Amino acid sequence: MKLGTLKNPNRLDGDLVVVSRDNQTAVRAGHIAPSLREAVETWSESEPKLQELYEALNAGTAENAFPVRLEDFHSPMPRSFGWIDGSAFIQHIKLVRQARNAPLPEGLHTDPLVYQGGSDTFLAPDEDVPLIDPSHGMDFEGEVAVITDNVPMGTKEADAGQYIRLVMLCNDVSLRGLIPNELKKGFGFYVSKPSSAFAPFALTPDELGDAWKDGRVHLPLLVDYNDGFFGNADAGHMHFSFPRLIEHCAMTRRLSAGTIVGSGTVANEDTSRGSSCLAEKRMLEKINTGEFVTPFMKVGDTIKIEMKDEAGNNLFGTIQQKIADASDCK
Amino acid sequence: MKLGTLKNPNRLDGDLVVVSRDNQTAVRAGHIAPSLREAVETWSESEPKLQELYEALNAGTAENAFPVRLEDFHSPMPRSFGWIDGSAFIQHIKLVRQARNAPLPEGLHTDPLVYQGGSDTFLAPDEDVPLIDPSHGMDFEGEVAVITDNVPMGTKEADAGQYIRLVMLCNDVSLRGLIPNELKKGFGFYVSKPSSAFAPFALTPDELGDAWKDGRVHLPLLVDYNDGFFGNADAGHMHFSFPRLIEHCAMTRRLSAGTIVGSGTVANEDTSRGSSCLAEKRMLEKINTGEFVTPFMKVGDTIKIEMKDEAGNNLFGTIQQKIADASDCK
Numbered sequence: 001m002k003l004g005t006l007k008n009p010n011r012l013d014g015d016l017v018v019v020s021r022d023n024q025t026a027v028r029a030g031h032i033a034p035s036l037r038e039a040v041e042t043w044s045e046s047e048p049k050l051q052e053l054y055e056a057l058n059a060g061t062a063e064n065a066f067p068v069r070l071e072d073f074h075s076p077m078p079r080s081f082g083w084i085d086g087s088a089f090i091q092h093i094k095l096v097r098q099a100r101n102a103p104l105p106e107g108l109h110t111d112p113l114v115y116q117g118g119s120d121t122f123l124a125p126d127e128d129v130p131l132i133d134p135s136h137g138m139d140f141e142g143e144v145a146v147i148t149d150n151v152p153m154g155t156k157e158a159d160a161g162q163y164i165r166l167v168m169l170c171n172d173v174s175l176r177g178l179i180p181n182e183l184k185k186g187f188g189f190y191v192s193k194p195s196s197a198f199a200p201f202a203l204t205p206d207e208l209g210d211a212w213k214d215g216r217v218h219l220p221l222l223v224d225y226n227d228g229f230f231g232n233a234d235a236g237h238m239h240f241s242f243p244r245l246i247e248h249c250a251m252t253r254r255l256s257a258g259t260i261v262g263s264g265t266v267a268n269e270d271t272s273r274g275s276s277c278l279a280e281k282r283m284l285e286k287i288n289t290g291e292f293v294t295p296f297m298k299v300g301d302t303i304k305i306e307m308k309d310e311a312g313n314n315l316f317g318t319i320q321q322k323i324a325d326a327s328d329c330k
Numbered sequence: 331m332k333l334g335t336l337k338n339p340n341r342l343d344g345d346l347v348v349v350s351r352d353n354q355t356a357v358r359a360g361h362i363a364p365s366l367r368e369a370v371e372t373w374s375e376s377e378p379k380l381q382e383l384y385e386a387l388n389a390g391t392a393e394n395a396f397p398v399r400l401e402d403f404h405s406p407m408p409r410s411f412g413w414i415d416g417s418a419f420i421q422h423i424k425l426v427r428q429a430r431n432a433p434l435p436e437g438l439h440t441d442p443l444v445y446q447g448g449s450d451t452f453l454a455p456d457e458d459v460p461l462i463d464p465s466h467g468m469d470f471e472g473e474v475a476v477i478t479d480n481v482p483m484g485t486k487e488a489d490a491g492q493y494i495r496l497v498m499l500c501n502d503v504s505l506r507g508l509i510p511n512e513l514k515k516g517f518g519f520y521v522s523k524p525s526s527a528f529a530p531f532a533l534t535p536d537e538l539g540d541a542w543k544d545g546r547v548h549l550p551l552l553v554d555y556n557d558g559f560f561g562n563a564d565a566g567h568m569h570f571s572f573p574r575l576i577e578h579c580a581m582t583r584r585l586s587a588g589t590i591v592g593s594g595t596v597a598n599e600d601t602s603r604g605s606s607c608l609a610e611k612r613m614l615e616k617i618n619t620g621e622f623v624t625p626f627m628k629v630g631d632t633i634k635i636e637m638k639d640e641a642g643n644n645l646f647g648t649i650q651q652k653i654a655d656a657s658d659c660k
Contacts, residue, residue: 012371012586041342079411079586081450084520105515115517116446120411120586130483132582153460153656175582185435187445188518190414194582252462252505252524256342256409256450326483 001054001204007074014074020057025065041257075122075198083119084249087264088240099283112240112248115188123197128324137177138297142223142276142305143170144235145262151255160243169199169316200317215241221266224304231274233266297323331384332531337404344404348383355395371587405452405528413449417594418570429613442570442578445518453527458654467507468627472553472606472635473500474565475592481585490573499529499646530647545571551596554634561604563596627653
């Protein structure tokens, strides 16, 4: 099943819609739950009704179906009560830490790295990313993320998969110029991680077929930067699976329905797959040539993130954002 | 004006009530906004109506007023889309860093320290705090916090005070045994900061009279541990004011209405004022005697946090929590 959220200036959570498998049509589902957030909060009741609507939509029999216009879609959850972003691709950790001369964490392969991100003001998938100052070193990060149901405190990896309700793609905007000083303070990211954006459609794991396996999405994440190829790294190479990340996140607290857990930047050791963020590409340049070559993002740059199944179907819709001068953003 | 939230098993945000100045009576305000969160999100419309109800309640003329029973109250916001906790008392930073042999951050006096906390599952002010393992080194932290309205990105300290809508007290539960290893990983707190609790009543700043000055609450925070005096440090000694913390929080993103910003543990240099967390008391013991004496919290311990005005009136109601074995918690 595919769910989405229409922008609504009068409702911060937006309006819930069901989207057809081919991304072509949608139908409002406000009678089932006003928003995607509230659908997840009432999943045992809402899910069968949404599923029924999804089947009717795919069969062409849903009443009041309408054509999808991507500019009407917000991120599936325009805001969430929890956004915990992991860093589950070891190759990403190695390269970005090398880039800032930071040591690798102890327990790199056994103890997941996560941080709690700002979740009150996500950007829409087509929304301009406000750049305040080029010295902030703006970067994109292509990621996979899941939305959980309520997760009891102390849930273990083996049991955590059952709480994954939806899968999404994310652009976790990062300000590399602010990270070294902020992390040196010891409290982790805050100002260096402004609002993220998500691809327009959230999918139930079954929608991914065989590509959803071992708590991972085994498909390439397609990243284009300024309309050119930038990366197609396999998202299945997560060292820590989503259930393992959830175990970590629920170690000392319960998680509420609607919590988003991110994979961190998708990265492969095979460098022919490119990268999902500028920092990695820059570090590879430095290793290979002695110099950082590619600059960080500037006003006017564009970033596109999407994922296709083996038949070439766009699964989640597309994140397609432009970098804009902050003073020009609302 | 004083606002509160009644627990409601069917509504995660609880039910909005207005509470009388003397904490004795309350009246439901669901016709103005269903929850305190939604009241803040619609403040320009809800505030005058809530104020009118507050005046009627204090005058004894509000219809359907009922006696306050503290056990019916949740934290004013049982969940929030954003909880950013600062560390604005330099004395606290100095003592806890000394306790874990960590260096003081550069910019200690000029660059605020904040982290993004978990905000989806706050505890009620009388709710047991689940202790999973005594080796986690559970500690309380008595704090002041504010709830903001929408804050534009780039707001400066001089303009930030106007966005402060409500003031609260907080118990920011901390797991000292998990902090050193977690911070060493470089991403800040996550598992070491489980769910916090807030005192039952949220106050508009005007309710504090002269005690609200320079973006700070100039009153002692009263902390009792296991029914004995533990601290009465002056919350006015914040090095960074709330407007300065908000400037920092809004540096690279806007904040949404309902964001909670915390002061960090209230701490004074005058050690006769006691402490607002165990870690500081332990560090002072270590400095004075060479040994940490006071252990961290164990099952059955109690913590009480409140604040009185100069006439002795309890302003925010009382945080009164017991530590319980996690397996006994719901």
